[in-house]
Amino acid sequence: MANSYYDPADLRKFGKITEWSEELGEKFFDYYGKVFEEGALTAREKSLIALAVAHVIKCPYCIDSYTKDGLQRGITKEEMMEAVHAGAAIESGATLVHGVQMMNKYNKLSM
Amino acid sequence: MATKSLKAQQNELATSNKQLEILNGGLFANGELPYFKDKIAEIGHFPLRPTRLEILQINVGYMCNQVCAHCHVDAGPDRKEIMTKETMMQCLEVIKNTKAHTLDLTGGAPEMNPNFRWFVEEASKAGIKDFIVRSNLTIIRANKKYYDLPGFFKKHNVHVISSMPHYTKGKTDKQRGDGVFDKSIKALQELNAVGYGMPNSNLKLDLVYNPSGAYLPGDQGAMERDFKKRLKEDFNIQFHNLFAITNLPIARFLDYLIASENYEDYMYALVEAYNSSAVANVMCTNTISVSWDGWLYDCDFNQMLDLKVASKVKHIKDYNEDVLTDRNIIISQHCYGCTAGAGSSCQGSVA
């Protein structure tokens, strides 16, 4: 057993989840593959969205994967950082918009 | 960025034995990853055999004005291996009689060979259909004596293939050295000015892209679209095709992979991206590579690993196409670089 929760080498083994549940694993990877194909959005655009989400959900595997994927697609570091900010802005916006709830509650309880 | 070749630094990776030891050992020796040989045996391609000779690739010397971090030739200003006029004459004999339709001159910077122009003039008389010179672009701006190269290439109807790591300055200079981007842009504009790379022009100008780091190239078509758009919009530059080439784990790129602790991940990535349908079209199946001193190899990569062809004919002076075509190609784990994804050759994707 590894003595830490995250091991970079585990990323290579991602495909193995299928071994313990073939049908669901395969369905997931099919779906995943399809999602990132060229569509109404380019594969390049989707890669940047994935990078932003990876940061918001703070998944180290996804961050490694989509940084590399971006490099492979010729995406620049400035574009990658802007995507991360887009994710971060939504995340902090989501926190801050709850400030309205706090204000509502405050006002309701106050005379 | 280093300014000396591995050879001049006396780095042990400058020797082919050390490189082959690494490529055959580690992950492959302990069974974590399959040997290339076993992988292609699964689809009946072992031993790997040539099909038909189409491309004669001649390396006229390892001297280069640049010292790119990823260079599989370990080229640089300090390399003294330069093809002599005598060997060039032996090559010309072969060029006149070959069945190959493409002649591909490479280096180092081929233009730095003192007999380069004479050789191009003579070779262009042989009537080869496609005559390629691999030019690194900056050489055209390196010194006054090279300023007229675009016109010289045009005069001899040379097909120019040039390397361009990225359409932004930052990424280009990081891989190839400071100032490379601006010089390359200027050189491309000059090639455009004499007609190279223009839509419908017969003067072919293609670009080669290879990743500046430990990752594989993305989709060639998508990269080409991005390069075309940005180079046109930002610099009014046009070109014909973009070839996306995978960096093979040899020479300076291998040194980089090991020093940056990316070697294992990179080999995993190459093996994972193995595409069996690329095997039948790897470059060595239709190419012969000639070194500066006239030895024959299955490809430019095997040349750098000093793996001469497994044939009775090993040198340009004894050249015999039929004998050469009847040989087994020498492979090792670096070959995974040619079968990753859409495959990779000196002319881009193969699958």
Ligand code: SF4
């Ligand atoms: S990659 Fe090309 S331009 Fe760069 S050092 Fe090697 S031969 Fe020269």
Ligand code: SF4
């Ligand atoms: S590295 Fe050379 S020998 Fe190996 S597959 Fe590629 S072209 Fe063929």
